Amino acid sequence: MANIQSQKWLMPRRSFLRGAGATLALPFLDAMRPLMAAGSSASLPVRIALLYMPNGVRADRWTPEGKGKGFKLSPILSPLEKHKQDLLVLTGLQNKASFTGDGHYVKTGGWLTGTTITKTTGSDIAAGGISMDQIAAQHLGRDTKLPSLELGTEPVATGIDTNVNYTRLYASHISWKTSTVPLPCEINPRVAFDRLFRSRSKGGEKQAADDKSVLDLVSTDAKRLQAKLGQADKNKLEQYLESIREVERRIEAEAASLGAGENLPPELLKKLDELDKRISKGMGKATREEELNSRPRFDHGEHCRIMMDLMVLAFWSDSTRVSSFMFGNDVTGRNFSFLEGVNGGHHDLSHHSNDPGKLDQYEKINRWHVEQYSYMLDRMKEIKEGDGNLLERSMVAFGSPIRDGNAHDPKNVPIVIAGGSKLGLNNGTHEVYDEGTPLCSLWLGMLDKAGVKAKELGDASSALRGIG
Structure with a gap:
């Protein structure tokens, strides 16, 4: 409390660092806190993240042993052992509206809406409802730079899947702003980073801004602010800005090696990086535009981790409170x-036909995805906020709308929630539900914990019991 009382001024919660061509939202600082009990989290925002894993899971290696607080994580979920007390593992949920129609698309398109998509081979796609994340964005996104942030790693799928006569467009969308307006995922980290942290102006100012770190652009404003802050806030701001710088460095390093292939010697990568910088300097604006509009060819693991780091920074900076x-x-x-x-493609291995060799590889892919999820939880728990950490006021869901990829089974879908202990979630628990329990009851429960009131969603009209 002493630090707050010695503060001669208070900052608005929605404060920014500004510079030519850049606007950077600030994390929560003590200087923004009303004069209240020290450590209170009453004014901190709630965040919702939804991580989608394609192609289902190896069903016999997903479900934990036991239920309630005394459960044991399954082999696929084992990378989450250190986060076990932050987890809610949910067994028995389903999206009844996805039972109709063969294949993946009905499950994917309706994962967050709880509705049945319109069967079409054209571009007239329709989900039949608004997705849960967009319901949240309508309320939680009113005061943030972006109402929601949709990220991915693959471009929008095109063409027709003649096996089931659906347009492949459905494979690429889980977020629906309206029943007929899907929100495509941004797959280019550069573009996502700029949307979050770099303002886009016209003319020379824009070109100059494009060539600088966003932190360089706001450095004058940052120094002016630091001179006014107490030591605790100075440390928070310094940590936050360094995290921004680290993500920028990683994006630059990955962009420099686009098209260079994989597993090249470090010495060669260093030369490629030097050449890339020389070309960029000579090409100027054209190179920048080309980079912003190109399809990224990142190492898949690093691509995923950069995207998750962007989500974490977006939450930390309060640039958005809803992301998928x-x-x-x-x-x-x-x-x-x-x-x-592993030797093969994800979809092919998910159609394992109970072959032991394919099942083993399928499980390895599932566990790899869980490891990436664990990575994001690590990052969120490292960030201190109020009297806790970022994860404690966030709900981070991870799952798939298909149980077994081989059978395209839409019942008992794999789903895990992490975080939310400050929101009243019943963490450290494996909840088992009766067959037929709507997945949408979970979505309603998460919305309720976030302070968003929704009467119904899909086939659910009440929040899921047992989540807190």
């Missing part, structure tokens, strides 16, 4: 041979 991330489009054939013991 698709590890891949459904029916993705991404080759996972970069994992030891």
Whole structure:
């Protein structure tokens, strides 16, 4: 309390660092806190993140042993052991509206809406409802730079899947602003970073801004602010700005090696980086525009981690409070041979036909996705906020709308929630529900914990019991 009382001024919660071509939202600082009990989190925002894993799971290796507080994590979920007390593992949920129609698309398109998509082979796609994240964004996103942030790693799928006569467009969308307006995922980290942290003006100012770190652009404003802050706030701001700088460095490093191939010697990558900078300097604006509009060819693991880091920074800076991330489009054939013991594409291995060799590889891919989820939880728990950390006031869901990829089973879908202990979630629990319990009851429960009132969603009209 002494630090707050010695403060001769208070800042608005929605404060920014500004510079030519850049606007950077600030994390929560003590100087923004009303004069209240020290450590109170009453004025901190709530965040919702939804991480989508394509192609289902190896069903016999997903479900934990036991239920309630005394459960044991399954082999696929084992990378979450250190986060066990932050988890809610939910067994028995389903989206009844996805029972109709064969294949993946009905499940993917309706994962967050609880509705049945319109069967079409054209561009007239329709989900039949608004997705849960967009309901949240209508309320939680009123005071943030972006109402919601949709991220992914693969471009929008095109063409027709003649096996089931659906347009492949459905494989790429889980967020629906309206029943007929899907929100595409941004797959380019550069563009996502700029949307979050860099303002886009016209003319020379824009070109100059494009060539600088966003932190350089706001440095004058940052120094002016630091001179006014107490030591605790100075440390918070310094940590926050360094995290922004680290993500920028990683994006620059990955962009420099686009098209260079994988597993190249460090010495060669260094030369490629030097060449890339020389070309960029000579090409100027054209190179920048080309970079912003190109399809990224990142190492898949690093691509995913950068996107999750962007989500965490977006939450930390309060640039958005609602975000979704698709590890891949459904029916993705991404080759996972970069994992030891895996030799093939994700979709093909999900159609395992109970072959032991394919099942083992399928499980390895599932566990890899869980490891990435664990990585994001690590990052969120490292960030102190109020009297806790960022994860404690966030709800981070991870799952798939398909149980077993081989059977396209939409019952008992794999779903895990992490965080939310400051919101009253019943963490450290494995809840088992009766067959037929709506997945949308979970979505309603999360909305309720976030202070968003929704009477119904899909086939659910009440929040899921047992989540807190």
